[in-house]
Amino acid sequence: MPATSPRPKLLLFDVNETLLDLGKLQQAVNQDFKSEFAFKQWFSLLLQYSLVDTTTANYHDFGQIGDAALDMLAQALGQQARPKARKKELLQLITELPPHPDVVPGLKAFQQAGFRLATLTNSPPSTLQKQMKYAGLTDYFEELCSIDSLKRYKPHPDTYLTTCQALGVAPADSMLVAAHGWDTAGALLAGLQAAFVARPGQQQYPLAPAPTLVGTTLEDIARQLVSV
Incomplete structure (x- = not known):
């Protein structure tokens, strides 16, 4: 020191x-989106758009941004957006x-x-x-x-x-x-x-x-x- x-x-x-x-959440997101990079891409989106909220004097809690980032991830990968219930299941893993x-x-x-x-x-x-x-x-x-x-x-x-x-x-x-x-x-x-x-x-x-x-x-x- x-x-x-x-x-x-x-x-x-x-x-x-x-x-x-975060391994359990990472595995679940990667499996759901069938990509070994899906979790990292989603987490980067989560951090990026939390900063967008801060710099634009806006605010949504981390869970709301995480939900939106799952939609953005699906779009980026050319996949269908996940149903609301499935997104809730994935995001719930962050508490476990x-x-x-x-x-x-x-x-x-x-x-x-x-x-x-x-x-x-x-x-x-x-x-x-x-x-x-x-x-x-x-x-x-x-x-x-x-x-x-x-x-x-x-x-x-x-x-x-x-x-x-x-x-x-x-x-x-x-x-x-x-x-x-x-x-x-x-x-x-x-x-x-x-x-x-x-x-x-x-x-x-x-x-x-x-x-x-x-x-x-x-x-x-x-x-x-x-x-x-």
């Missing part, structure tokens, strides 16, 4: 892909995801070291609560924070700054932990510290400031933080 960075008091965790394994194997040991290590833990996700509160309950992670966090009340999606700087303010911690004393380069870039540019979890297939954004910490697992990040 850079000597110029203070030990953070608050850790904010991204949820989808960082804490939760297990944590990555390193998550519980990593969260325990953070707790034992005295860090405050909260989530910060683009998912709406109802989805977030179901996700955390299903994964057995609720009790590790003092707050389950979502961008929904602000109605701006990460990586808009206000999402990070408002959460820090709500939890009473200065941005410089807060650290986002995420497996997405766009998310760590957003946090760093908002004045937070950031730890990039290098999940398979995820990359840092080379034109953003370098993350404060980089590790392959939450346990790896925890070891680096605890040693400070």
Whole structure:
């Protein structure tokens, strides 16, 4: 950890892909659309159009955008749009995801070291609560924070700054932990510290400031933080 960075008091965790394994949802989307790239294309559309909403001062929750992105995916692949009931079945899977194997040991290590833990996700509160309950992670966090009340999606700087303010911690004393380069870039540019979890297939954004910490697992990040 850079000597110029203070030990953070608050850790904010991204949820989808960082804490939760999206493999079950990925398999279902790929099978339904008969393409090994369908899930990645759908998830990219979901993120892209969440940013369209934010930059145009519009707002639909993540589930609504996910539903629309399934229609766009079908169109892009030259397929028929899925019935509303089928789309609901696919989207429901995001609330039934297990944590990555390193998550519980990593969260325990953070707790034992005295860090405050909260989530910060683009998912709406109802989805977030179901996700955390299903994964057995609720009790590790003092707050389950979502961008929904602000109605701006990460990586808009206000999402990070408002959460820090709500939890009473200065941005410089807060650290986002995420497996997405766009998310760590957003946090760093908002004045937070950031730890990039290098999940398979995820990359840092080379034109953003370098993350404060980089590790392959939450346990790896925890070891680096605890040693400070």
